[in-house]
Amino acid sequence: MVNIAVLGYGTVxxxxxxxIDRNGGSINMKxxxxxxxxxxxxxxxxxxxxxxxxxxxxxxxxxxxxxxKIVVEVMGGVEPAYTxxxxxxxAGKSVCTSNKxxxxxxxxxxxxxxxxxxxxxxxxxxxxxxxxxIRPINSSLTADPIVEIRGILNxxxxxxxxxxxxxxxxxxxxxxxAQSVGYAERNPEADIEGYDATRKIAILASLAFGRNVxxxxxxxxxxxxxxxxxxxYAKKLGGAIKLLGSCTKQGDSYYAMVAPFIVGSDHPLYAVxxxxxxxxxxxxxxxxxxxxxxGAGKLPTACAVVSDIVDAAKHLDKHIYTFWxxxxxxxxxxxxxVRSFFxxxxxxxxxxEAEIKETFGSVRFIQIDEAPxxxxxxxxxxxxxxxxxxxKKIPGVLGRIRLESSI
Numbered sequence: 001m002v003n004i005a006v007l008g009y010g011t012v013x014x015x016x017x018x019x020i021d022r023n024g025g026s027i028n029m030k031x032x033x034x035x036x037x038x039x040x041x042x043x044x045x046x047x048x049x050x051x052x053x054x055x056x057x058x059x060x061x062x063x064x065x066x067x068x069k070i071v072v073e074v075m076g077g078v079e080p081a082y083t084x085x086x087x088x089x090x091a092g093k094s095v096c097t098s099n100k101x102x103x104x105x106x107x108x109x110x111x112x113x114x115x116x117x118x119x120x121x122x123x124x125x126x127x128x129x130x131x132x133x134i135r136p137i138n139s140s141l142t143a144d145p146i147v148e149i150r151g152i153l154n155x156x157x158x159x160x161x162x163x164x165x166x167x168x169x170x171x172x173x174x175x176x177x178a179q180s181v182g183y184a185e186r187n188p189e190a191d192i193e194g195y196d197a198t199r200k201i202a203i204l205a206s207l208a209f210g211r212n213v214x215x216x217x218x219x220x221x222x223x224x225x226x227x228x229x230x231x232x233y234a235k236k237l238g239g240a241i242k243l244l245g246s247c248t249k250q251g252d253s254y255y256a257m258v259a260p261f262i263v264g265s266d267h268p269l270y271a272v273x274x275x276x277x278x279x280x281x282x283x284x285x286x287x288x289x290x291x292x293x294x295g296a297g298k299l300p301t302a303c304a305v306v307s308d309i310v311d312a313a314k315h316l317d318k319h320i321y322t323f324w325x326x327x328x329x330x331x332x333x334x335x336x337x338v339r340s341f342f343x344x345x346x347x348x349x350x351x352x353e354a355e356i357k358e359t360f361g362s363v364r365f366i367q368i369d370e371a372p373x374x375x376x377x378x379x380x381x382x383x384x385x386x387x388x389x390x391x392k393k394i395p396g397v398l399g400r401i402r403l404e405s406s407i
Contacts, residue, residue: 002031002313005039005062007084008075009051012098012125013040015302016072017051020309027306031313038068059084063091070312072305073097082106089113089121094316096308098125098301104199104215107206108326118319122308127153127200130300131293132307133279137207138322146208148282150246153200155275155296156184156191157223157243161260162273165231165240171224183275183296193222194243194258201245204279205256207322211329213247213256219334221259229371230401233342234262236368237378240270244404253332262342264405335385340403344376346396359390374398 006013020027020037028034039062040051049055059080062068071088073095075081081102085095089110097103103110103126114121124134128151137146152158156178163174175192178184190196202215223243234241239262247256263270268290272278277295282288294300311320345352349365356363356377364378379387391397 001034001036002069002316003036003038003065003067004070004072004309005041005065005068006037006072006074007041007059007062007081008073009040009042009044009046009055010074010076011298012074012301012305013042013072015298016074016305016309019299019302019306021050023306027310031310033313035309035313038065059087063087068093069316070094070096070309072309073099073102074305075099076101078102078105085110085121086113089117089119092117092119094120094122094312096122096125096305096312098123098305100126100196100199100203102126104202107203108212108324111322111324112326115319115321118317120312120315120320121322122312122320123203124308125301125304127203128277128279128291128293128304129155129295129297130303131277131279131291131295132304133204133291134207135311136291137204137281138320145284146281147284148246148248149201149204149208149279150244150248150269151201151204151279152242152269152272152277153197153245153279153295154191154194154243155277155294156188157194157197158272158277158295159183159275160192161223161226161241161243164226164228165235166273168228168231170228171226192224194220197243197245197258201247201256201258204245205247205254205329206324208247208281209249209254209329210323211325211327213329213331217331218256218258220257223260225399226260229368230344230399232368232370233344233366233376234401236366237262237264237342239264239403241401242269242272242404244269248337250337253336254329255334255337256331257334257337259402261402261404264403267405269404335383335388337384338381339384340381341379341387341391341400342376342403343379343391343394343400344374344398345394346374346398349375349377352394352396356394359393378403
């Protein structure tokens with residue numbers, strides 16, 4: 001028997017308990033051991049709940065119990081999660097977590113502690129909800145150098161953008177609806193401003209490239225400035241707007257970014273809609289691979305956590321090697337990244353066509369009936385720095401969005 005303790009009985013924590021209760025027979029068979037939830041830690045009481053007899057309010061009860069072999073951290077936030085997880089590892093207990101903030105900030109340190117104690121720090125559920133992507137990066141894709149990792153990593157923003165695109169809602173209505181159905185938090189800043197996706201791409205890039213990517217150094221834009229008019233232009237171009245997190249290797253340089261992109265219909269990420277997530281990986285030899293599925297939600301995330309519990313139970317006293325060096329991966333400034341841009345300008349093309357062509361060279365102009373008094377244009381691939389410098393020369397610019405693929 002393997003005793004585990006669950007830290008936090010919120011959405012994911014209750015989902016972990018539910019999945020283990022519901023699928024205990026299959027889980028025990030696959031782990032080769034009987035997995036038993038001995039404790040659940042939470043500040044609240046849950047009278048009449050299934051966990052009431054095993055509920056504790058003092059973490060030291062768990063820490064000082066030698067029978068607890070695996071600690072499941074699903075509290076969220078950096079503290080006290082970091083303190084509890086570090087103490088657990090130092091005490092010889094493996095840890096499974098869904099906490100992307102914790103992993104992005106302290107991943108290399110916690111992995112190193114686990115390695116020193118011949119135990120495990122596992123975090124499959126920290127990225128992509130129920131999508132298995134971290135384990136494949138660590139095992140299945142190790143023979144081929146990864147040159148690009150890019151994805152739709154936040155279900156809230158993807159839902160909002162989908163509703164703006166398909167239903168024609170403005171941003172405020174789409175956000176309010178996402179909040180009403182439980183897809184967005186009361187304070188949605190981490191989602192809509194891209195911070196959640198930034199932490200996730202930092203984790204994926206650190207694993208893909210082997211060195212630590214500091215999420216605080218990743219250029220980040222959210223979706224709060226995207227309008228229905230932007231959506232109509234994207235549709236006219238044959239694309240859709242998605243919030244993408246990416247890290248790519250171009251020559252000897254690494255570029256990381258979270259920002260809205262117009263994704264062409266030729267790209268696998270184009271069709272990913274609603275609260276679904278997808279992670280697109282390009283290897284030097286294997287080519288393109290994509291992982292797709294439910295990126296959030298109680299049970300999908302809980303299933304990913306439980307898969308780590310099974311892995312930890314199968315490898316008691318045996319470390320599962322994860323290559324994530326504390327050495328920092330130096331990110332190049334975004335200015336050198338090369339891509340095409342779409343820009344919106346007030347007026348008509350005739351007003352400044354010559355100036356735009358003189359500034360950007362070959363461009364394609366576009367107008368839509370729903371936006372009289374303005375137009376758009378698409379550039380050939382240019383560096384970010386070149387675009388930023390040249391767009392200042394054009395009067396009446398209303399906004400710009402990057403393009404992910406040829407449109």
